[in-house]
Amino acid sequence: MSARKGSAAVLEPAVVLASGCFLWAILVQLDRGVTALAGTLAPNLPFATLSAPVAVEEAAKLCLFIAFMIAERPLAGLRLRLDPGPRSDERDVSPRWPGLALATIAVFGTFENLAYLSAFSSAGIVGRLFWSLPVHVAGAMAVIAALSSRRSLVAPAFLFAAGWHLGANALASSSPSAAVLIAGSVLSVAAIVVLSRLWFRNVVLEGIVHATARKH
Amino acid sequence: MKKLPPAVVLFHARGFRAELFRRSLLWICLSTAALSSWTAVCIVLSLPRDWQIASFLIAGSLLPALLFWPFDRIIFLGPLREADVDSIVESWLEAEGPARDVLAERLPAVERNLAAAHRGPRSRVSGLARPALVALICLATLQALSFAMLARPVLVWEGPAARADSGLRLAAEDEAARRAATGSAMTASPRTSTADEGTTAQDARRAAAIRDIESRKMNPRDIGAEIPNSGAEPLPEEGAPAQTPGAESPKPASSSGRGTTGKPDSGSGAPSSPPHDQAGDKGITGFEGSGASGLPSPLIDYQTRLFKLLSSGGGRDARASGDLGTIPFAELQRRWFSSFELETGIGPRDDPWTALLRRRWADILAKSGTFR
Numbered sequence A: 001m002s003a004r005k006g007s008a009a010v011l012e013p014a015v016v017l018a019s020g021c022f023l024w025a026i027l028v029q030l031d032r033g034v035t036a037l038a039g040t041l042a043p044n045l046p047f048a049t050l051s052a053p054v055a056v057e058e059a060a061k062l063c064l065f066i067a068f069m070i071a072e073r074p075l076a077g078l079r080l081r082l083d084p085g086p087r088s089d090e091r092d093v094s095p096r097w098p099g100l101a102l103a104t105i106a107v108f109g110t111f112e113n114l115a116y117l118s119a120f121s122s123a124g125i126v127g128r129l130f131w132s133l134p135v136h137v138a139g140a141m142a143v144i145a146a147l148s149s150r151r152s153l154v155a156p157a158f159l160f161a162a163g164w165h166l167g168a169n170a171l172a173s174s175s176p177s178a179a180v181l182i183a184g185s186v187l188s189v190a191a192i193v194v195l196s197r198l199w200f201r202n203v204v205l206e207g208i209v210h211a212t213a214r215k216h
Numbered sequence B: 001m002k003k004l005p006p007a008v009v010l011f012h013a014r015g016f017r018a019e020l021f022r023r024s025l026l027w028i029c030l031s032t033a034a035l036s037s038w039t040a041v042c043i044v045l046s047l048p049r050d051w052q053i054a055s056f057l058i059a060g061s062l063l064p065a066l067l068f069w070p071f072d073r074i075i076f077l078g079p080l081r082e083a084d085v086d087s088i089v090e091s092w093l094e095a096e097g098p099a100r101d102v103l104a105e106r107l108p109a110v111e112r113n114l115a116a117a118h119r120g121p122r123s124r125v126s127g128l129a130r131p132a133l134v135a136l137i138c139l140a141t142l143q144a145l146s147f148a149m150l151a152r153p154v155l156v157w158e159g160p161a162a163r164a165d166s167g168l169r170l171a172a173e174d175e176a177a178r179r180a181a182t183g184s185a186m187t188a189s190p191r192t193s194t195a196d197e198g199t200t201a202q203d204a205r206r207a208a209a210i211r212d213i214e215s216r217k218m219n220p221r222d223i224g225a226e227i228p229n230s231g232a233e234p235l236p237e238e239g240a241p242a243q244t245p246g247a248e249s250p251k252p253a254s255s256s257g258r259g260t261t262g263k264p265d266s267g268s269g270a271p272s273s274p275p276h277d278q279a280g281d282k283g284i285t286g287f288e289g290s291g292a293s294g295l296p297s298p299l300i301d302y303q304t305r306l307f308k309l310l311s312s313g314g315g316r317d318a319r320a321s322g323d324l325g326t327i328p329f330a331e332l333q334r335r336w337f338s339s340f341e342l343e344t345g346i347g348p349r350d351d352p353w354t355a356l357l358r359r360r361w362a363d364i365l366a367k368s369g370t371f372r
Helices: A006-041 A046-070 A072-082 A097-119 A123-149 A151-172 A178-209 A211-215 B006-045 B049-061 B063-067 B073-083 B088-094 B098-116 B129-150 B160-165 B167-187 B191-216 B220-226 B275-279 B298-314 B326-337 B340-344 B352-368
Strands: none
Touching: A006 A046, A006 A072, A006 A097, A046 A072, A046 A097, A046 A123, A046 A151, A097 A123, A097 A178, A097 B049, A097 B063, A123 A151, A123 A178, A123 B049, A151 A178, A178 B006, A178 B073, B006 B049, B006 B063, B006 B073, B006 B098, B006 B129, B049 B063, B073 B088, B073 B098, B088 B098, B298 B326
C-alpha cells in the first residue's frame, strides 16, 4: 500500500470518503423516487419495482467510475503539487483511479450498511458484509476492469453487475433459507476471487505495471 | 501491444497474491486495533450495542477498499528489477526495431530466473511489525480495562446490559435480592405457602376420610367429626351433650409446624397471640386475616414479594429498576396475584363433602322408593 506523505496522503482517502457518501446520499433519493415511479406506472409488475432501482444504482456507479477516470489527471496533478518530492522522474504516475473507484464503492456499501443498522437495529445486519457488500464489490470490479483496459467489455460488464445485483436483491426479498444465504455469500466471495484475476490482468498488469507496453 | 512473457506474468501474479495477503494481514491488525480501542470506549461510556455493531460494519466494509487500494508500481517493478538486474524485460517492452530482436534472444534466460525467483515469507509480512504491535497493545488494553470494569474478558461489547453480568454489579444485586427476601420473610404473611400446603394436605385427608366412610357406611352425621378441619361442625348425636364452646378444635395442618418466621407453635393458649390466631394461624403475624397487622400497607408486602419472585425467577437477566410507575406496578400486581380461576373460567370445584351428601341423599331417596 502506498505510503504517501503529508497532505497527499489525506487527499485520496478524503476524495474516496466524500464520493462514497455523496453516491449513497444521491442513490437514497433516486431509489425512493424510482421505486415510487415504477410502482405507479407498473403496479402489477413487481419485477419492475425491483429492477428499476438496481438499474439506476448501477448506472450511477458507472457514471462515478467514468468521473474518476476523467479526474485521474487533475487528481494526480493536485497530488504532485501537495507532495513535490525530490525527483519527478521517480514518481509513480500509473493510474490510480481504479483502486480509488472501488474503494468508493466500499465506502458506499459502508454507508448503506450503517443506514440499514439505523433502520433495523439488529446484529443480523452484520450478515450484509457477506451478502450485499460482495455484490457491490463484484459488480464494481467487473465494470472498472473493463473500463480500465477493455472498453469493449464495458456493456457486458455493466449487464453482469446489474444482473448480479438484481438476482441478489430478488433472492433476498424472497425470504430465503439460511442455507441459500450462505450459498449466495460463498458464491459472491468466489466471484470476487475470480474477478480479482481479471483485476490483476486488466488493472494491475496492463494498467499499472507495464502500462508502457500499451504504446506498442 | 506486446504480449508479456508468461514467466513475467506469473512473477507478477505471485507478487499480486503476496500483496493481497500482506494487505489482509494489515487489515486484521488495523481492524483489531480500531475495534479494541472502540470497544474500550464503548465500555467506558456504556454506549449502546449498535455502536459496536456499527464498528464491525465499518471495519468489514472497508476490507475491499484496503485490498484493492491503488497499487504502487514499485511493488511489482522492484522485485522484477532485483531478479532482472539488466532490466532486459523492461528494455524489451520499450525497444523497437533490431534492438528488440537482440533483447528477445536474452529473454529466455531472464524468464528462467524469474521462474526460479521465490519471494520469501518475510516479504509478505514486511512492514507489519508496527501495526501488529499496536493491535496487540490495543487488545491488551481492552482486556485490562474489561477486567477492571467488568471482571471478565470482553471482545465484543454487548451494550450496557452486559454490565449486569459483571461480578461487582451482581454482588450488589444479590445483596439487594437477599435483603428483599429477608424483608419478605420478616414482613410477609406465611399464609401463601403454608396455606397451599395445608390445602393440599386437607384435600388428601378429606379424600381418605371419605373413602373410609364409604367403606364403613358411616352415618353422614359423623362425617364432620371424622374429617379434620372440614369446616363443618360435627352434628351432635341425639342425646349427646353439646360441645363446649371453649373446647379445643383440631388444629389445621398449617399451624402444626413452623412458619417462615421460624417461630414454633406456641399452642392455643399463647398469651401474646391475638384471638384470631388461636383459631387459625397460631403465632403468625401479618395483615392477612389479622385485625392487628404490623404492616402499614399490604402494598409493601406485595411489592417485596414481587421483587423477590422477579429476582428468583428471572435469574441474572431480570432486574427491577425501581422506576416502575404506580399504574404499571398495579397492573403487574393484579396480573401476578389475581385469582387464576377468575381469569380462566374453571368450573365449580367438586367438594367431596357436598358430593357425599348428594350421594347419601340419593341413596335415601332410592330406599324410600320415591323414584320407583
